Amino acid sequence: MSHKCPLNERGIFIILVLMKNLIIAQSGGPTVAINASLAGVLEQNQKTNSFKKIYGSLNGITGILQNRFLDLTEKTSEDPTFITNLKTTPAMYLGSCRFRVPTEEEDFSFYETVFSKFEEMDADAFFYIGGNDSMDTVAKLSAYGKKHKKSTKIIGIPKTIDNDLIHIDHTPGFGSAAKYVASSILEIAHDTYIYHLKSVTIVEIMGRDAGWLTASSALARNEYSNAPHLIYLPERVFFLEECIEDTKKLLEERDDVIIAISEGVKDKDGNYISASEGHKDNFGHAMLSGTAKYLEHELHQALGVKTRGIELNILQRCASHIASETDLCESMQLGATAVSLYEEGKTGVMATHKRISSHSYKLEYTCHDVSEIANQVKSVPDNYINTRGNDITDEMLDYLYPLIQGEVSLTYKDGLPSYLDVSHLVF
Amino acid sequence: MSHKCPLNERGIFIILVLMKNLIIAQSGGPTVAINASLAGVLEQNQKTNSFKKIYGSLNGITGILQNRFLDLTEKTSEDPTFITNLKTTPAMYLGSCRFRVPTEEEDFSFYETVFSKFEEMDADAFFYIGGNDSMDTVAKLSAYGKKHKKSTKIIGIPKTIDNDLIHIDHTPGFGSAAKYVASSILEIAHDTYIYHLKSVTIVEIMGRDAGWLTASSALARNEYSNAPHLIYLPERVFFLEECIEDTKKLLEERDDVIIAISEGVKDKDGNYISASEGHKDNFGHAMLSGTAKYLEHELHQALGVKTRGIELNILQRCASHIASETDLCESMQLGATAVSLYEEGKTGVMATHKRISSHSYKLEYTCHDVSEIANQVKSVPDNYINTRGNDITDEMLDYLYPLIQGEVSLTYKDGLPSYLDVSHLVF
Numbered sequence: 001m002s003h004k005c006p007l008n009e010r011g012i013f014i015i016l017v018l019m020k021n022l023i024i025a026q027s028g029g030p031t032v033a034i035n036a037s038l039a040g041v042l043e044q045n046q047k048t049n050s051f052k053k054i055y056g057s058l059n060g061i062t063g064i065l066q067n068r069f070l071d072l073t074e075k076t077s078e079d080p081t082f083i084t085n086l087k088t089t090p091a092m093y094l095g096s097c098r099f100r101v102p103t104e105e106e107d108f109s110f111y112e113t114v115f116s117k118f119e120e121m122d123a124d125a126f127f128y129i130g131g132n133d134s135m136d137t138v139a140k141l142s143a144y145g146k147k148h149k150k151s152t153k154i155i156g157i158p159k160t161i162d163n164d165l166i167h168i169d170h171t172p173g174f175g176s177a178a179k180y181v182a183s184s185i186l187e188i189a190h191d192t193y194i195y196h197l198k199s200v201t202i203v204e205i206m207g208r209d210a211g212w213l214t215a216s217s218a219l220a221r222n223e224y225s226n227a228p229h230l231i232y233l234p235e236r237v238f239f240l241e242e243c244i245e246d247t248k249k250l251l252e253e254r255d256d257v258i259i260a261i262s263e264g265v266k267d268k269d270g271n272y273i274s275a276s277e278g279h280k281d282n283f284g285h286a287m288l289s290g291t292a293k294y295l296e297h298e299l300h301q302a303l304g305v306k307t308r309g310i311e312l313n314i315l316q317r318c319a320s321h322i323a324s325e326t327d328l329c330e331s332m333q334l335g336a337t338a339v340s341l342y343e344e345g346k347t348g349v350m351a352t353h354k355r356i357s358s359h360s361y362k363l364e365y366t367c368h369d370v371s372e373i374a375n376q377v378k379s380v381p382d383n384y385i386n387t388r389g390n391d392i393t394d395e396m397l398d399y400l401y402p403l404i405q406g407e408v409s410l411t412y413k414d415g416l417p418s419y420l421d422v423s424h425l426v427f
Numbered sequence: 428m429s430h431k432c433p434l435n436e437r438g439i440f441i442i443l444v445l446m447k448n449l450i451i452a453q454s455g456g457p458t459v460a461i462n463a464s465l466a467g468v469l470e471q472n473q474k475t476n477s478f479k480k481i482y483g484s485l486n487g488i489t490g491i492l493q494n495r496f497l498d499l500t501e502k503t504s505e506d507p508t509f510i511t512n513l514k515t516t517p518a519m520y521l522g523s524c525r526f527r528v529p530t531e532e533e534d535f536s537f538y539e540t541v542f543s544k545f546e547e548m549d550a551d552a553f554f555y556i557g558g559n560d561s562m563d564t565v566a567k568l569s570a571y572g573k574k575h576k577k578s579t580k581i582i583g584i585p586k587t588i589d590n591d592l593i594h595i596d597h598t599p600g601f602g603s604a605a606k607y608v609a610s611s612i613l614e615i616a617h618d619t620y621i622y623h624l625k626s627v628t629i630v631e632i633m634g635r636d637a638g639w640l641t642a643s644s645a646l647a648r649n650e651y652s653n654a655p656h657l658i659y660l661p662e663r664v665f666f667l668e669e670c671i672e673d674t675k676k677l678l679e680e681r682d683d684v685i686i687a688i689s690e691g692v693k694d695k696d697g698n699y700i701s702a703s704e705g706h707k708d709n710f711g712h713a714m715l716s717g718t719a720k721y722l723e724h725e726l727h728q729a730l731g732v733k734t735r736g737i738e739l740n741i742l743q744r745c746a747s748h749i750a751s752e753t754d755l756c757e758s759m760q761l762g763a764t765a766v767s768l769y770e771e772g773k774t775g776v777m778a779t780h781k782r783i784s785s786h787s788y789k790l791e792y793t794c795h796d797v798s799e800i801a802n803q804v805k806s807v808p809d810n811y812i813n814t815r816g817n818d819i820t821d822e823m824l825d826y827l828y829p830l831i832q833g834e835v836s837l838t839y840k841d842g843l844p845s846y847l848d849v850s851h852l853v854f
Contacts, residue, residue, distance in 0.1 A: 030618050059623045090614050096621040183843055184742055187517050191457050191745040193852040194523040196486045220843065224850035255854040310740045315611055318618040322748055324842065404842035415751065415831035416610055416647065423651040425620040427682040 019052035020124030022342075023117075024072070026159075027060035027130035027137070028098075030091035030314075031173025032180075032323045033331035034159045035420075037129050038093060039086040040335025041157075042076050046083075050339050055121060058424065060097030061128070061137060064117050065110075070094065070424060082420075087328055088410050089420040090320035101137045104144060111144045118152040125153040125342045129335075131160035131171070135350060136374040142348030143371065155338045156350035156370045159331070161317045163212035166378045167368040168352040170212075172334060173317070175327030175403035178216030180319045181205055182404060184312060185220035185260065189227040192256045198305040200247055201258045203228065204292035205312055208264045211235050211380045213316070215392045216400050217260035227258035234264035235380045236389035238273055243295070244302045246390050251305065263291050263311075321417045325406030330363065337365040361402035446479035447551030449769075450544075451499070453586075454487035454526070454557035454564070457518035457741075458600025459607075459750045460758035461586045462847075464556050465520060466513040467762025468584075469503050473510075477766050482548060485851070487524030488555070488564060491544050492537075497521065497851060509847075514755055515837050516847040517747035528564045531571060538571045545579040552580045552769045556762075558587035558598070562777060563801040569775030570798070582765045583777035583797045586758070588744045590639035593805045594795040595779040599761060600744070602754030602830035605643030607746045608632055609831060611739060612647035612687065616654040619683045625732040627674055628685045630655065631719035632739055635691045638662050638807045640743070642819045643827050644687035654685035661691035662807045663816035665700055670722070671729045673817050678732065690718050748844045752833030757790065764792040788829035
């Protein structure tokens with residue numbers, strides 16, 4: 001990272017003329033931490049003056065195509081609390097999109113349009129904050145840039161509550177979602193334990209391909225409650241008979257059984273156990289719903305006890321009021337890292353971190369070639385899942401534990417969390 | 428309320444011998460504030476020494492029948508933080524039950540058993556914290572007590588997230604549930620606004636017979652978001668065609684429509700619009716589910732846009748981490764009021780409050796004959812609902828606003844809210 005020396009007025013003028021701009025955008029599904037990464041970029045730039053202007057492209061890369069930008073440098077200079085409030089505002093302050101970037105062969109003009117806009121706006125860098133699909137965009141744009149000798153550096157900043165990106169210890173947004181999931185399971189346990197009757201509560205947790213978030217439900221266990229009593233991840237084939245058998249056995253020992261199950265569990269034929277109704281999103285991913293409701297019905301039929309299915313739904317990705325402070329700080333740091341990577345002249349990389357030590361939790365911030373990250377899925381490894389496939393191991397708990405630590409300091413207004421005005425997103 | 432003068436040792440001994448005990452229990456569905464009322468009783472007794480011992484009957488009145496008690500006086504003297512932690516612990520610390528008390532004609536022995544237990548335990552008072560059905564228990568027990576000249580005073584302390592008890596300004600637990608609902612709607616709005624495409628989000632909120640909690644979703648509205656854009660309460664017949672028409676019209680003006688709908692809305696024939704599958708609980712109440720899912724399907728069919736149904740489910744009644752401090756303090760005060768009512772020799776009453784002023788919010792704590800409260804439902808009045816029946820009025824907002832103010836001060840341990848150990852409830 002360059003260090004700028006004190007300058008006289010003429011020197012500052014030359015620097016300002018030479019300084020270029022940054023375009024930044026957010027994409028994919030929301031998390032609680034994706035704005036924290038944006039805040040990290042803005043805060044770091046206040047320290048390093050790497051960019052003259054930072055423009056937010058609205059609704060992901062589509063803002064570049066439609067010429068819809070927000071001057072974030074102006075926002076930060078107008079409002080000294082902007083960065084702090086941005087850190088704790090849920091979802092995407094700049095909006096999102098579900099837009100699959102075409103290959104050069106499919107649509108060369110797309111690349112010409114995007115890079116012309118970069119040139120027009122004097123953008124020496126484009127940062128894209130997103131998950132798997134967004135890293136695909138970063139990989140494609142940077143490959144095009146390298147091939148056609150474009151100067152704009154393309155850098156990815158990760159996020160996803162699913163924690164399924166490779167080459168990163170864990171993804172921004174995951175820790176907060178995990179904290180929400182674990183807190184909810186604990187509160188559901190309190191709610192469930194009050195009746196002296198047999199019951200099964202099934203909590204459906206997000207995670208289409210990877211069970212990280214469902215696994216984090218285990219963090220709810222403490223000295224008086226070992227809920228969830230069963231945990232089913234998509235990394236293992238789901239056998240309904242085994243689930244009925246496991247639940248039945250537990251009900252012989254105790255009144256209440258709480259099950260955490262991933263929305264993405266599949267049967268032995270590879271079909272989702274929930275009724276997917278054949279809906280697919282723009283990326284061809286099956287849209288799921290109803291795993292909990294399906295099990296509620298099946299377990300009630302099989303065991304004849306009270307059953308209740310609870311879908312945590314989108315609150316697990318947008319409940320900023322119970323975000324993990326560790327998650328938000330690390331997300332900011334990844335934003336700051338992207339600025340440093342730009343200063344080092346990097347392109348086609350994603351800001352990332354490695355865990356240096358498990359016991360005294362510490363991360364090292366670095367980068368990784370984004371082409372090796374895009375379109376890959378990091379599944380929960382075998383040693384994190386028990387043999388029966390209905391729980392996680394202590395090794396996984398050690399991995400998860402640091403990620404939910406710390407509480408966010410949030411301002412409340414009129415009894416509700418005070419978030420940033422997002423009226424610029426409302427159509 | 429009696430004021431005790433300083434005494435010498437012999438005097439204290441005589442007082443202790445004369446002092447009687449209290450049995451207290453909790454019943455019905457959980458709220459975030461039902462333990463706060465229990466905490467209020469314990470705290471008040473520390474000040475007034477009204478009772479020598481306070482015993483918690485486990486799992487409502489069934490604890491009396493099964494001789495299952497917890498010595499709460501011991502708990503408070505053993506742990507100086509017990510009352511503070513109890514205040515913020517969700518659901519029922521003493522457990523609950525769904526037990527309909529028989530009439531004297533149906534089962535005279537029930538009353539004999541209960542009052543013998545009162546005598547055996549030297550209980551000069553029995554406090555029951557609960558909703559509609561629990562107030563029925565208070566009414567029946569106190570009527571029996573009066574008729575058969577029993578000395579034990581029977582006093583009700585209200586609670587219910589539904590806010591549907593009469594003769595009280597609002598019920599303990601409602602304010603916290605309202606804060607959770609409004610915060611969730613606000614966070615869902617942030618999540619929804621990120622995509623530049625037409626969508627309808629339907630949020631299903633608890634409330635079988637009354638729409639108070641669904642109405643509180645309107646508290647989410649602020650200077651940048653007017654979600655929810657439509658609000659449907661069970662106080663009005665639900666016409667699907669009108670809902671489709673209203674939604675369609677809104678979609679012509681804007682991208683995202685967020686609908687708050689009560690689980691209890693019914694069609695013109697008085698049938699719940701959700702698939703109730705004919706399940707009924709012990710009180711003969713229909714068990715509902717799927718109003719949001721039903722509308723998700725119907726609106727998708729009719730309008731062809733992306734629709735998503737979200738059921739807030741039981742988290743709206745157990746998410747203590749976002750409780751309303753106003754609600755918890757008022758709930759404690761109602762517990763304290765019950766102790767004062769006992770001191771005044773009252774029986775067959777419920778501790779309650781009246782709103783003295785709407786603008787400078789202030790309550791007066793008092794009591795009301797419980798027989799006039801039990802088995803009644805306070806519906807949302809006409810002047811609180813707009814003419815079209817798809818929104819609430821400003822008058823209702825004025826009523827709701829004070830109830831969600833203030834944030835609870837919660838201790839976190841290992842990244843999660845720290846609640847009281849409830850292992851005594853786990854079977």
